[in-house]
Amino acid sequence: MGILYSEPICxxxxxxxxxxxxxxxRExxxxxxxxxxxxxxxxxxxACRRGHLRIVSFLLRRNADVNLKNQVSKTKQNESLVRMLLNAGAEVNAIDCYGCTALxxxxxxKNQTLIPLLLEAHADPMIKNKHGESSLDIARRLKFSQIELLLRKAS
Structure with missing residues (x-):
């Protein structure tokens, strides 16, 4: 069934x-x-949570605020959605309640598709989360050498 929302439009x-x-x-x-x-x-x-691109596009065309955060501040990491949100002005370095960014x-x-997309939008690989770990630190810890190289070049 999934999530039940108190707001009908949600x-x-x-x-x-x-x-x-x-x-x-309309109402x-x-x-x-x-x-x-x-x-x-x-x-x-x-809509992002479920990857509903048509609804995301509809809402963005009507100037939905891409920088409003929920209590967790996470958005599903889907390339098409991320591209749409960035093009609509989403803050690429926004942090959630854990101090983490999309990067x-x-x-x-280990998302090799999103990382270059976020870096192209000027995501900062040196931002540290509440555990003192940057995106570069995470890539290093997970032995993700290709991405570590990309992040070093961007920093």
Missing amino acids: QAAYQNNLGQVWQWV DGNCINVQDGFNGDTPLIC HYACKM
């Missing part, structure tokens, strides 16, 4: 129901950036 975005999302936005344009009462997810975060998570996941 539930519709999570369930990939573009018709419902469109209807909610109240301010609901585009509403944050769910439970975890602070916005419709954009809900930290991409390194932890």
Whole structure:
């Protein structure tokens, strides 16, 4: 079943129901950036969580705020979604409650597709999380030598 949201537009975005999302936005344009009462997810975060590109695109065209954070501040790391969010002005070096950036998570996941994309958008590989670890440190610890090289060149 997945997640249940208290905000109907968040539930519709999570369930990939573009018709419902469109209807909610048409009725109240301010609901585009509403944050769910439970975890602070916005419709954009809900759509990203499930990789619903059409809904993400719809929300971005209507100026959804790409820099609003939920209580955890993580966005699913999908190349198309990340590219869309960066093109819409998402802060590439935004940190979550653990002090981690998207680059930290991409390194932890050994994601060879996202890391160059984030570096191209000027992600800072030297930002340290709450454990004092940078993306470069993570790549080194995981013995991810190709990415370690990329991160060194970018720092």
